[in-house]
Every structure is written in structure tokens, then in C-alpha cells.
Amino acid sequence: MLLLKLLQQLFKTLNSDGTPGQVAAGIALGAALGLTPLLNLHNLVILGVAVMVNVSLAGFALGWALFVPLGFALDPVFDRLGQALLIHTPALRPLWTSWYNSAVALTSFNNSVVLGSVIGWLVLALPIYVVFRIAVARYRVHVYERLKKTTFFKAVAASKLYNVYRLFQPPT
Amino acid sequence: MKIFRWKAIVPLVFLLALIVTGWVFYLDTLVKHSVESAGAAVVGARVDLEKASVRILHGTVRLTGLQVTDPDSPMRNLFEAGELVAAVSPGPLFQKKIVIDSLLVRGVRFGTPRRESGALANPSSESKWVAKQVSEWASQIRIPQFSLKGLGSQVVNIPAISVDSLRAASQARAILSSTDSLRGSWEARVTSLDPRPRIDSAQQMVERLKTADVKALGVAGTRDLIAKTRTTVDGLTGAINQMKALERTVSDGVTGLKSNVAALDDARQADYAYARGLVNLPSLDAPDISPALFGSMALERLKPILYWVEMAERYMPPGLDPRARTGPKRVRASGLTVDYPRAQTYPGFLLRFADLEFSLEGENGAAGAYRAQVAGLTTEPTLYGRPMQVVAQRTGGKVGPRTVRMFGQLDHSKTPLRDSVLMSLGGLTLPTVALPPLNARVALGDGSTDITLSRTGDHLAGRWYVRTSQATWEKTAGPSAATRGATDQAQAVVEDLLWRTISGMRDIEIEARMSGTLARPSVSVRSNVGSAVAEGLKKAVGEEVAKAERLVRAKVDSLVAAGRREVDERVAALQTGVQARITEQRAQLERTKAELEARLKELAPKLPGGLQVPGGVRLPG
Numbered sequence: 103m104l105l106l107k108l109l110q111q112l113f114k115t116l117n118s119d120g121t122p123g124q125v126a127a128g129i130a131l132g133a134a135l136g137l138t139p140l141l142n143l144h145n146l147v148i149l150g151v152a153v154m155v156n157v158s159l160a161g162f163a164l165g166w167a168l169f170v171p172l173g174f175a176l177d178p179v180f181d182r183l184g185q186a187l188l189i190h191t192p193a194l195r196p197l198w199t200s201w202y203n204s205a206v207a208l209t210s211f212n213n214s215v216v217l218g219s220v221i222g223w224l225v226l227a228l229p230i231y232v233v234f235r236i237a238v239a240r241y242r243v244h245v246y247e248r249l250k251k252t253t254f255f256k257a258v259a260a261s262k263l264y265n266v267y268r269l270f271q272p273p274t
Numbered sequence: 275m276k277i278f279r280w281k282a283i284v285p286l287v288f289l290l291a292l293i294v295t296g297w298v299f300y301l302d303t304l305v306k307h308s309v310e311s312a313g314a315a316v317v318g319a320r321v322d323l324e325k326a327s328v329r330i331l332h333g334t335v336r337l338t339g340l341q342v343t344d345p346d347s348p349m350r351n352l353f354e355a356g357e358l359v360a361a362v363s364p365g366p367l368f369q370k371k372i373v374i375d376s377l378l379v380r381g382v383r384f385g386t387p388r389r390e391s392g393a394l395a396n397p398s399s400e401s402k403w404v405a406k407q408v409s410e411w412a413s414q415i416r417i418p419q420f421s422l423k424g425l426g427s428q429v430v431n432i433p434a435i436s437v438d439s440l441r442a443a444s445q446a447r448a449i450l451s452s453t454d455s456l457r458g459s460w461e462a463r464v465t466s467l468d469p470r471p472r473i474d475s476a477q478q479m480v481e482r483l484k485t486a487d488v489k490a491l492g493v494a495g496t497r498d499l500i501a502k503t504r505t506t507v508d509g510l511t512g513a514i515n516q517m518k519a520l521e522r523t524v525s526d527g528v529t530g531l532k533s534n535v536a537a538l539d540d541a542r543q544a545d546y547a548y549a550r551g552l553v554n555l556p557s558l559d560a561p562d563i564s565p566a567l568f569g570s571m572a573l574e575r576l577k578p579i580l581y582w583v584e585m586a587e588r589y590m591p592p593g594l595d596p597r598a599r600t601g602p603k604r605v606r607a608s609g610l611t612v613d614y615p616r617a618q619t620y621p622g623f624l625l626r627f628a629d630l631e632f633s634l635e636g637e638n639g640a641a642g643a644y645r646a647q648v649a650g651l652t653t654e655p656t657l658y659g660r661p662m663q664v665v666a667q668r669t670g671g672k673v674g675p676r677t678v679r680m681f682g683q684l685d686h687s688k689t690p691l692r693d694s695v696l697m698s699l700g701g702l703t704l705p706t707v708a709l710p711p712l713n714a715r716v717a718l719g720d721g722s723t724d725i726t727l728s729r730t731g732d733h734l735a736g737r738w739y740v741r742t743s744q745a746t747w748e749k750t751a752g753p754s755a756a757t758r759g760a761t762d763q764a765q766a767v768v769e770d771l772l773w774r775t776i777s778g779m780r781d782i783e784i785e786a787r788m789s790g791t792l793a794r795p796s797v798s799v800r801s802n803v804g805s806a807v808a809e810g811l812k813k814a815v816g817e818e819v820a821k822a823e824r825l826v827r828a829k830v831d832s833l834v835a836a837g838r839r840e841v842d843e844r845v846a847a848l849q850t851g852v853q854a855r856i857t858e859q860r861a862q863l864e865r866t867k868a869e870l871e872a873r874l875k876e877l878a879p880k881l882p883g884g885l886q887v888p889g890g891v892r893l894p895g
Binding site: 139140141146149150153154155156173174177178180181184185188189195198199200201202203204205207208210212213214215216218 | 276277278279282283285286289290293368369370371596598601602604606607608609610611612613614615616619620
């Protein structure tokens with residue numbers, strides 16, 4: 103059911119009214135929530151930006167969902183990157199010391215996974231935006247027309263029954 | 275296309291308000307979980323909290339039903355507290371720092387039973403590390419064995435002593451390995467510094483200077499020759515300095531090795547005691563018997579103190595260097611969280627003052643109400659700048675007034691760390707101590723105990739002293755006379771004699787002293803029981819034991835002699851080999867340099883005018 107829901111979201115996003123740029127920007131912002139530990143102050147800021155700036159919110163949700171598994175998988179890399187910056191780069195120590203003794207400490211930047219993943223997301227954000235912008239545009243021109251005729255697409259579309267089923271689903 | 279969704283401001287503000295409201299409602303649970311997880315990381319066992327109540331506007335945090343498991347006994351609480359009320363400074367919270375201005379703790383009880391085990395499946399790496407350190411420390415202390423089994427029988431199982439179990443032998447092996455490693459390293463350096471080519475080149479220069487004709491060379495040629503000579507002299511000076519540095523290194527290394535060799539004698543003394551225990555031969559000296567009888571008990575009392583001293587060092591380190599700790603527990607990886615203390619800022623955690631009221635249960639003299647104050651408990655003592663202090667005293671009791679004093683001071687504001695703990699408790703019910711070698715146990719009854727511990731840097735000095743005048747003795751089941759073999763009859767006689775000696779003792783004193791460093795600790799135990807047993811044994815079997823002991827010493831000597839000889843030879847060879855070689859090479863360099871300088875001086879007067887060169891030689895300008 104979860105996979106089906108994700109597929110529905112994917113199709114809905116790719117065919118939404120938003121421009122490919124808006125969808126790609128939404129995905130790039132949503133990727134932050136997937137790549138970095140969720141309960142941190144920077145994610146609240148990113149959520150605020152996603153709501154205030156005219157990006158695709160469906161794309162934002164999709165980016166979040168898509169990048170959660172990648173975030174888990176890359177944790178060891180983020181940890182190493184964070185440690186390299188926090189511990190093994192003496193030149194940055196004055197910066198960390200100044201942040202640690204100010205309100206910036208609320209962001210938990212001094213945790214290796216948080217810092218490493220935020221840096222990782224900042225590095226990946228632009229490539230994610232570019233790749234998804236091209237992909238969404240090409241999808242709409244070339245793939246969608248052919249895809250909507252396939253049995254698979256019809257099956258997923260037909261699974262609106264799933265939403266009806268959810269109305270009767272007991273609360274958990 | 276519009277860039278901003280201005281209409282989204284209202285929902286966004288609503289969403290933020292929702293998040294803040296949720297956070298405020300969830301704050302109690304958050305604090306509860308934080309206290310439990312942070313406490314468990316520090317203690318190394320479960321910490322349970324019934325309820326936390328945070329009143330942000332008042333700056334107070336109220337914790338109810340705190341239970342802290344004893345890491346050494348998971349079915350018991352180290353202590354539990356009915357209520358803790360903390361007044362928290364709001365400012366530092368905006369830097370994720372906790373500064374508690376005052377903390378009131380009520381209803382503290384010690385050693386209460388737990389309904390379920392408080393052991394952690396995965397204790398924090400910090401507490402595991404400290405527990406390992408303490409265990410390693412304790413394992414280095416060898417408690418001598420005391421047994422009467424070797425008496426009555428003429429069999430002293432000398433072959434039971436294995437050379438591998440002797441400390442002197444293992445230390446000798448370590449010295450040999452260290453000697454070989456140093457020899458390899460120094461020889462490699464000597465080879466790399468090989469001054470031969472430089473000396474040969476300098477000799478050639480000397481020969482050239484001998485035959486040098488200033489007139490034929492002219493001013494430019496002479497200058498060139500002087501410059502080359504000066505370069506050669508500089509090269510020789512550099513080589514001599516390098517050789518001198520190596521000489522110093524080798525000399526220091528050899529001195530270190532010699533001090534290790536000298537320590538072999540102490541190790542051999544320890545091996546005598548160990549071997550005597552292995553062959554069930556009782557010592558006749560009170561200083562050996564007391565540790566054998568009470569050493570394990572003393573060690574068990576000292577281990578927790580050491581554990582907390584180590585924990586205090588771990589969590590209250592001096593200095594302002596960045597310090598890493600394991601990050602928070604979450605679904606994602608925890609990573610490392612690094613703290614960056616800076617002068618004139620708040621520490622990560624500071625408890626300015628705490629007032630505790632607690633009670634000791636029971637009917638003995640120590641039962642009653644107590645009060646304690648703690649000041650300056652912080653994770654960054656250097657920032658706080660003053661030592662942490664703990665004072666406790668009795669405020670009331672069911673039975674008459676007894677002495678209860680406790681004072682502790684941990685000064686981690688600068689290095690070396692200086693800790694001191696002084697505790698004196700009177701009217702306590704002291705434990706019952708089993709003494710299997712004597713087939714007896716002694717209930718120490720009501721008495722007093724003093725604990726002092728001081729630590730300066732790595733050096734520890736501690737004393738645990740127990741005194742009672744109400745001791746009662748009980749004989750435990752040993753083999754009956756009927757079941758004893760003929761050779762055990764003499765042992766039975768000795769046991770009876772000892773029992774008659776000790777069973778009348780009402781006044782008992784036990785004193786354990788800890789000294790040395792964490793790396794090389796030593797514990798000594800003294801007791802009047804040990805002295806009484808020694809006297810009794812000397813009367814009964816002194817001559818026989820002394821004879822057997824000579825055999826044991828001879829056996830230990832024979833096992834370690836070869837190793838000791840080899841150590842002496844190798845260290846001497848290292849000194850005469852490498853050290854002498856370096857000295858000889860340095861001397862050669864110095865001779866060559868002196869010769870070169872002399873030739874240079876001979877050459878100078880042949881020239882008119884003054885060009886200054888090293889060594890006071892002037893050449894025409």
C-alpha cells in the first residue's frame with residue numbers, strides 16, 4: 103500500500119500544474135528532510151521556505167519520500183564528513199566555537215551526522231534540481247503520452263479504490 | 275509567475291504555532307526522555323523518571339520519582355529521589371546549555387530494591403570504557419593467597435609454578451622486546467646518519483688545504499676555497515649536533531631501560547608472595563596475611579570510588595579543548611557531538627547549588643535524616659573556575675548522635691586534577707566477612723568506617739579504615755577430623771590453634787591503603803587479625819614454613835634468573851654497542867672538524883688584508 107501511495111504521488115506530481123522548475127525545486131527542498139535527521143531546526147526553516155516560495159509542494163513531499171532511504175544509506179558518509187569538518191579541520195575551529203556559544207547551537211550543527219548531511223544536501227541540491235527539472239520536462243513531452251496507455255498506469259490510476267478503502271480504514 | 279506565496283503566511287504562522295504548542299505540550303516527555311538517556315549514559319545503568327514537569331515562564335523543572343540503578347547491582351537503586359525542583363536560567367537555554375541556579379532534592383533514599391533489572395543491554399561507550407579501566411586497574415593488583423593446605427603435608431608442589439605466571443619473567447621479556455626495538459631504531463638512525471662520507475670528504479679538504487698555495491690560487495680562488503671549507507665545517511657541525519641529539523636519546527633510553535631492570539627486583543618480591551600462595555604455603559608475615567584475608571573485600575570497596583573518580587574525569591575534564599561525545603539516540607545514526615567551550619561563556623552544564631535531604635533506613639545508629647549541599651557541578655570546570663564541593667551531615671536520627679561527616683572536592687579547573695573525598699560514618703552495621711582459609715567468618719557488627727581518597731594528577735592515595743569492638747566469630751563447615759587424611763591432621767591442629775587465637779577477638783581494625791598511579795597501582799592491607807594469625811602460625815609451624823619458603827624462593831629465582839641475566843647482558847650490550855659507536859663517530863667528526871679549522875687558520879696568515887671567516891680568520895677584502 104505504501105509503494106502504491108508513493109507511485110500515485112509520483113504520477114500526481116509529475117503531471118501537476120507546476121512547471122518542471124517548480125517541481126524540481128520542491129524535490130530539491132524536500133530532499134533536505136530526507137537526507138538530514140528530521141527533528142532539527144534547519145528542517146523547520148526549509149519547510150517554511152517551501153511553503154512561502156512558489157515551489158511544488160507535491161514535489162517537496164515526493165523529494166522527502168524519495169530521499170529518506172538515501173539519507174539512511176549515506177549516514178556513515180555524512181558522519182565521516184561531519185567529523186572531518188568538526189574535528190580534523192583546525193582552521194574551522196574558531197567558526198564552530200563561535201557558533202557553539204551562540205543561538206546557532208540550537209541547530210545541532212556540532213553533531214557530525216547533522217553537519218555532514220546538511221553539507222551533503224547543500225552540495226546535492228543543485229544537481230538534484232537540474233536533473234529533476236530536465237527529467238520532468240522530458241517525461242511530460244515523451245513518456246507520459248505513452249505511459250498512460252499502459253496497463254500498469256491504468257492499474258495504478260484505478261487504485262483510487264485505495265483512497266475509498268482508506269475512508270473505511272479504522273484509525274490507528 | 276509569482277515567486278512568493280504571500281497567502282501562505284497565515285497557514286505557515288498557524289503551522290509554526292501548532293509546532294510550538296505541540297513542542298510545549300511534548301516538552302515534559304522530552305525532558306523525561308533526556309534525563310533518562312543522559313543519566314543512563316553517565317551512570318552506565320538504567321535511570322527511570324516517573325514524571326517531568328516544565329514551567330517555562332517560571333524557569334522551573336520539577337522531576338518526580340527518579341530512580342538511578344546501581345551499575346554494580348542492577349536489582350538495586352543507587353538512589354532514588356522523590357522530588358527534584360530545579361530553577362533553570364533561561365538565557366543559556368538559547369545556546370542549548372543548561373545552567374541550574376538551584377536544585378532542591380527531597381526524599382532521597384539509598385540502596386532501595388528495584389522491581390525489574392536496571393541493567394542496560396548496550397551501556398554507553400563512556401561507562402563501558404570507565405568500567406573496563408577500573409577492572410584493568412583492579413586486575414593489576416595481585417591479592418596474595420592464604421591457605422593452610424600446604425601444612426601437615428610435606429608435598430610442596432614446586433613444579434606448579436609456571437614461568438609464564440611470574441611477573442618478573444614477563445617484565446624481563448617486555449624489557450628484552452623493548453631493548454631489541456630500541457636497538458633496531460637506533461641502529462637505523464646511526465646508519466642513516468653515517469658520518470663516514472662526510473668525514474672522508476672533510477679529510478680530502480684537509481689534504482687540499484695542506485697543499486693550497488695562496489699565490490697560485492689568487493684572491494678569488496682562495497675565497498672559493500675558504501667558502502668550500504666553511505661549508506664543510508658547517509656540515510660537520512650539523513652532523514655533530516645530530517650525533518649529540520642521538521646520543522642524548524640513546525642515553526635517556528638506556529637510563530629508562532635500567533630503571534625498568536631495577537624494577538625487576540620488586541617484581542621478584544611480588545612473585546615470591548604469589549608463588550607461596552600457589553603452593554598453598556602460608557606466609558608468616560602479618561603484612562602478607564592481612565591482604566590475603568581482607569584484600570578482596572577492600573578492593574571491592576575501593577573499586578566504586580575509583581569508578582566515580584574516573585567518571586568525574588571523563589565528564590568534567592579540565593581545559594577548553596573541543597570534546598567529542600556520542601550523539602543523541604535517534605532512528606538515524608547518532609554520530610559524534612562535539613562541544614567547543616570558550617572562555618567567558620556558559621558551560622554546557624552547570625549546577626550552581628543543590629540542596630539535598632535524604633534518609634538512611636534501618637534501626638542502627640546511622641539511620642536518620644541527612645542533608646547535603648553540592649556546589650559548582652559542571653561539565654566545563656575551567657569555565658566555572660572553582661572546584662566542585664559536596665558536604666553532607668546528619669540532621670536527625672532515631673538512635674543517639676553518631677559521627678557522620680562527608681566532604682568532597684573535585685578541582686578540575688586546571689591541571690593537574692586535584693580530587694579529595696573524606697567520609698567518616700559511625701554507628702553503621704558493618705558487613706560479615708567470610709574467611710575461608712581460616713574456616714571462619716566474622717560479623718563485624720556496629721562500628722565505624724572512614725574513607726579518604728585524594729588524587730593529584732595520575733597519583734592516587736586512598737585509605738579505607740574499619741573499626742569495631744563488637745565482632746563475633748563463627749566457625750564455618752570445614753572437613754571433620756574423621757574425614758581428614760593422616761597428613762591433614764597437622765593442618766587441623768594448626769586450624770584449631772588459630773581458631774582459639776582469633777575467636778576471642780572483639781576489637782577488630784582493618785585498614786586498606788591505595789597508592790601509586792592508575793597504571794601502576796598498589797594496595798596494602800593491615801589488620802590486627804592478620805597480626806594475630808601470623809603470631810599463631812609462627813608458634814605452630816614457623817620452622818617448617820620457613821624451610822619450605824626457602825625452596826619456593828629458590829624455585830622462583832631459578833625460573834627468572836635466566837631472563838634476568840639475558841636482560842642485563844642485552845642492556846649492557848646496547849650501551850657498549852650502539853652508545854659507544856655513536857660516541858666514537860661523534861669524536862671522529864669533532865677531530866676532523868678541529869683539524870679542518872686548524873688548517874684554515876694556518877692558511878689565513880699567508881694572506882694580506884682582512885676578510886672575516888669563521889674562527890677569526892681574516893681574508894683580504
